[in-house]
């Protein structure tokens with residue numbers, strides 16, 4: 001009925017890019033932030049040393065990870081390891097200000113296919129939690145009018161408060177399963193980020209669903225990272 005193995009009683013949904021279209025807002029805010037930082041270091045966008053932040057950079061280093069983990073991972077990928085913690089925090093805060101402006105302007109939309117799936121899941125008695133690295137998980141759920149579906153939310157604030165390792169470590173998903181009172185084997189993870197698919201795989205969850213929103217090599221990368229199935233939209237899992 002829901003395209004999941006029968007043993008699954010709990011769904012652990014990532015948020016940005018799985019339930020809501022906000023991954024795009026995150027990516028655009030990160031690009032503006034990192035391009036400004038890189039241009040500043042290189043001496044301008046026309047300087048020979050300037051190489052812009054790409055969509056693939058977002059997927060490889062930032063997507064799905066907690067804010068400052070993403071900053072450090074991307075800078076390290078460019079060989080930039082001399083930034084102090086205050087600078088890492090300032091880069092993340094600047095990006096967050098931009099994200100909040102775009103969320104207020106855009107409104108934070110849910111994917112229609114995800115809303116169909118959430119309704120079908122609720123009707124079928126599948127219990128629903130959200131596990132997101134974002135500290136904006138609460139406001140994004142509210143903006144997209146999805147809070148009513150969610151029994152338990154693990155977000156970036158909770159992850160930081162508990163000192164958990166962020167995705168690709170499985171900790172946040174393991175906490176989600178624990179708060180829902182089930183073993184990982186009884187829970188399915190729904191993810192659009194490679195870091196999140198890795199977290200689901202590392203946590204030995206009963207089923208890992210990859211949602212490919214970007215095309216290119218993403219579906220293949222998701223399978224390699226441990227996804228049991230890859231779809232383009234959640235309602236592909238529902239009966240036609």
Ligand SMILES: O=P(O)(O)OC[C@H]1O[C@@H](O)[C@H](O)[C@@H](O)[C@@H]1O
Nearest residue numbers: 016026063064067133134135136
């Ligand atoms: O900066 P926030 O809102 O706490 O979000 C952290 C990360 O949350 C993830 O859900 C997004 O995929 C990332 O793009 C984002 O950087």
